[in-house]
Amino acid sequence: MVETPQLTAARRILVVDDSRMQRRILAAQLARAGYQVQEAGTAEEALAICAETEPDLILSDWVMPGMSGLEFCRAFREMPRTGYGYFVLLSSKTEKDEVALGLQSGADDYLLKPVNGDELRARLAAGERILRMERELKEKNRLVSSTLAELQGLYDTLDRDLKEAWKLQQSLVRERFRSFGSADVSLLLRPTGHVGGDLVGFFPINARRIGLYGIDVSGHGITSALMTARLSGYLSGASPDQNIALIPAEAGGHDARPPAELAAYLNALVIEEMRTESYFTLIYADVDLISGRVEMVQAGHPHPAVQRAGGRVEYLGRGGFPIGLIENAEYESFATVLRPGDRLFLMSDGVTEAADARGALLGETGLGAIMAGSAQMPGPAFLEALMWDLITFSGGDLTDDVSAVLLEFHGAPSSC
Incomplete structure (x- = not known):
């Protein structure tokens, strides 16, 4: 059995499926794994939740009434976010062209239904690693930006001092x-x-x-x-x-x-x-x-x-x-x-x-x-x-x- 990822903070995961039964099954598995789970019965409802809470991971069915999972994925990628969101499409489609289309539309991974619990945890562990790297990179970029800002401040001070030194030397x-x-x-x-x-x-x-x-x-x-x-x-x-x-x-x-x-x-x-x-x-x-x-x-x-x-x-x-x-x-x-x-x-x-x-x-x-x-x-x-x-x-x-x-x-x- 694949080991459950150790989370430094409980990740928010959104399960999107028009089948209430499928949502409950997935939600129960994910809750036991330590995730904060939210549910949505349609893509439209899911988009409203994404705008309000910014889930870290999304499990979305492909075929749903109204907006499909593929359309939802594209709309999700266009939303402004403070961090990256990991998107997994769930479908019974097995054709390679269909899988490629899903990934080209912005999905990070693809799982066949019915979902196997061990495979689900393994795919989410991979997503966790990506999110963790993204978070670390973001923090490093923040530190770099902060350091550059401090250096710019020091440079500006030095530049002012050097301009005054130039005046003194010319004098x-x-x-x-x-x-x-x-x-x-x-x-x-x-x-x-x-x-x-x-x-x-x-x-x-x-x-x-x-x-x-x-x-x-x-x-x-x-x-x-x-x-x-x-x-x-x-x-x-x-x-x-x-x-x-x-x-x-x-x-x-x-x-x-x-x-x-x-x-x-x-x-x-x-x-x-x-x-x-x-x-x-x-x-x-x-x-x-x-x-x-x-x-x-x-x-x-x-x-x-x-x-x-x-x-x-x-x-x-x-x-x-x-x-x-x-x-x-x-x-x-x-x-x-x-x-x-x-x-x-x-x-x-x-x-x-x-x-x-x-x-x-x-x-x-x-x-x-x-x-x-x-x-x-x-x-x-x-x-x-x-x-x-x-x-x-x-x-x-x-x-x-x-x-x-x-x-x-x-x-x-x-x-x-």
């Missing part, structure tokens, strides 16, 4: 353009995400010199952004006394550390005091606004470019170790002289390493072509055109932050 670059008379400085800072690891800036050293810098912290996201926030304080133009690039001058005011010395100082500071796994590349330039002499240090950053007044582009520097990567790393300075009409361009690798659809990098050659095409544009317009060219080149798929400093040297006034 680190308070001035995007300044004219120093003999030279103009323009800045570009475009993270690929909410926040990034690039930082650019400038600060006055004294009456005739300014410092320019570009920084690219390893990695992306919040950690890199926090690093740039701290570094911005070390190179602040608003707080000269806290700017580690500046040193007191003998005659009062400020002088600046030589670029190579500044790189070494930053390297020791990051390794010994900040104690972080992050490192960063640096380009720093000390510009004399009168003579046009520029002394620079390159620490892992892309080579700085000088565009001469005639349009020719030169790349300077010999590389150098990133800051915070190698203890006691040594750095060397190099210099160039700008003439009126020359431009100095310091860029992050998000510019030269922008890739097209085939994976080819823009490189220094591609950048040179962009600079040549925009040679007559003033600083802010040039940087906007650069971003447009990068987006066009990459098909809109820029994967790294983009930052740059452009200095346009006009030359000192003749009275100086």
Whole structure:
């Protein structure tokens, strides 16, 4: 004998048959098996019960006056329900075509009349397993939906926080353009995400010199952004006394550390005091606004470019170790002289390493072509055109932050 299924909660089963005797026989068997049994003499009556109580299982005769069991099954499947209903057709029909028609109409199983008790319990046990799996799946889906809703809430909160973080990071670059008379400085800072690891800036050293810098912290996201926030304080133009690039001058005011010395100082500071796994590349330039002499240090950053007044582009520097990567790393300075009409361009690798659809990098050659095409544009317009060219080149798929400093040297006034 087939074992009666163990029910975690009594299932509601609806017996539909125009024969009162058949209903009573089936109802008695099912009640002994632990089901809550309801009866209906017609399909129409059964539909009314289904609308009110949503039975878990249905045993329905095929041939009945009025609506047939087949029609009842189709109508039942069209009813809105909170869970699945298992439908078994009862009939004396034995033809395979008839059985197939019943299953195609939405029935889950088929039993021949007169119904054998053991076979009935076995078929209902199979139905129980399906209903149990449906219930478990529904619960898992509910948990997944609930978890996704919680994650969406966390994402929305994080998204709001990151947008605020973006505003704060952008505020680190308070001035995007300044004219120093003999030279103009323009800045570009475009993270690929909410926040990034690039930082650019400038600060006055004294009456005739300014410092320019570009920084690219390893990695992306919040950690890199926090690093740039701290570094911005070390190179602040608003707080000269806290700017580690500046040193007191003998005659009062400020002088600046030589670029190579500044790189070494930053390297020791990051390794010994900040104690972080992050490192960063640096380009720093000390510009004399009168003579046009520029002394620079390159620490892992892309080579700085000088565009001469005639349009020719030169790349300077010999590389150098990133800051915070190698203890006691040594750095060397190099210099160039700008003439009126020359431009100095310091860029992050998000510019030269922008890739097209085939994976080819823009490189220094591609950048040179962009600079040549925009040679007559003033600083802010040039940087906007650069971003447009990068987006066009990459098909809109820029994967790294983009930052740059452009200095346009006009030359000192003749009275100086």
